[in-house]
Amino acid sequence: MHAPRTRVQRRPVHGVLLLDKPLGLSSNQALQKAKWLLRAEKAGHTGTLDPLATGVLPLCFGAATKFSQLHLDADKTYVATARLGVKTSTGDAEGDVIAERPVSVTPEDLARVEAQFTGPLRQVPPMHSALKKDGKALYEYARQGIEVERAARDVVIHSLKVAAMDTPSDIRITARVSKGTYIRTLGEDIGEALGCGAHLTSLRRTATGDFTESQCITLEALEAMSEEERLAQLLPAEALVAGHSRVTLGVEDAARFLSGLRRRGQWADASEVAVFGSEPQAFLGTAHITANELIPGRLLNPIEIQQILLNATSCETTP
Missing domain, CATH: 3.30.2350.10 (Pseudouridine synthase)
Structure with missing residues (x-):
């Protein structure tokens, strides 16, 4: 049993x-x-x-x-290894080999594809992805051998470094990209631009936002x-809004703000604002400012704020 x-x-x-x-x-x-x-x-x-x-x-x-x-x-940064000369059904090492070609790549070729794939691009999402069509993930269609038409997406490759590795058939791709960018697709497209095809053998995300x-x-x-x-080990919820402008409200304004009411003050217009209460000091939520009005966005509720303050007090008193 x-x-x-x-x-x-x-x-x-x-x-x-x-x-x-x-x-x-x-x-x-x-x-x-x-x-x-x-x-x-x-x-x-x-x-x-x-x-x-x-x-x-x-x-x-x-x-x-x-x-x-x-x-x-948020923008993301990735480091990937791609194997040149071999294409797979999934664009990575999990798939079946579907094509092999000889590899002949020079440093000048790598510099060329760096320039070619830096900046705004249009990418067709891979079939082996979690993107959904008619409520079903694309990879589910792919497993059934069904190819679904996918619309190209606008993405941005903010920075790109393509470097040779110890083995002549491997390259390292380091890229900082906008949301929605598929690094497997980027690796495959770079392989095609080099004339030999490629698939990813490893992928690591090294940063997301800050x-x-x-x-x-x-x-x-x-x-x-x-x-x-x-x-x-937990960072506070406000770590997610570290780049926002900051507004601190007094007791009465904080209570009204938490109930969803707009507040007026001498604030400059701002599209992303993190709002805090002063007594007690606590993160209240997000807002934006238009014409001196602080307009609530996503808000914590009083119970959540109380629990956060209680946990903070407990941590301070724990030996």
Whole structure:
């Protein structure tokens, strides 16, 4: 007989965990593992990484999930290895080989494709992706051998470095890109431009927005910690709005703002504002300012704010 599984007692957890996603797990599998370790009631991530990709995956818990869209839209930086001369059905090492061609690439060729693929581009999403058509992921169609027409997307490659590696058939691609960019597609397109085709053999996200791999923790490290140490790894929800303008409200204005009312003040127009209360000092949510009016956006509720303040007090008093 199997021993009965212990039921995890969930609790309100608020904040952002910067996870170094391991190879082989989907983003959702990594999220569920971290959620279980933190015993969190509510969680979400800020954009998927393929199971074959590793690196920066911000996980949002509790109140922080309200602001996860901000990092879905953030620029991302990736480092990938591509194998030249071999095309696969998926654009990565998981697929079947569908074409092989000889490789003859010079440093001048690499410089040429760097220039060619830097800036605004139109990309056709790969069939092996989570993009949905008629409620079904494209990779589900692909597994059935069905090719679905996909509209090209406008993306931006902000910076690109393509470098030779120790083996003549491998190149390293380092790219900072806009949201919606598929690095597998970029690797395949670079391979075609070099005249030999290519597929990715490794992919790592090294940054998303202002968050970098040096700030991340692995699941193994998190698992080895005590519950208090795990909670201490969380960044506050306002870490997701670090680049916003900042407005601090007094007690009465803060209460009215939290109820969804606009506030008037001598503020310059701003499209992205992080709003804080002064007594107690607490993050209240986001807003924008038009014609001296602070207009609420995504707001925390009073219970969430109380829980965050209580957790902060508990952490300060824990020896």
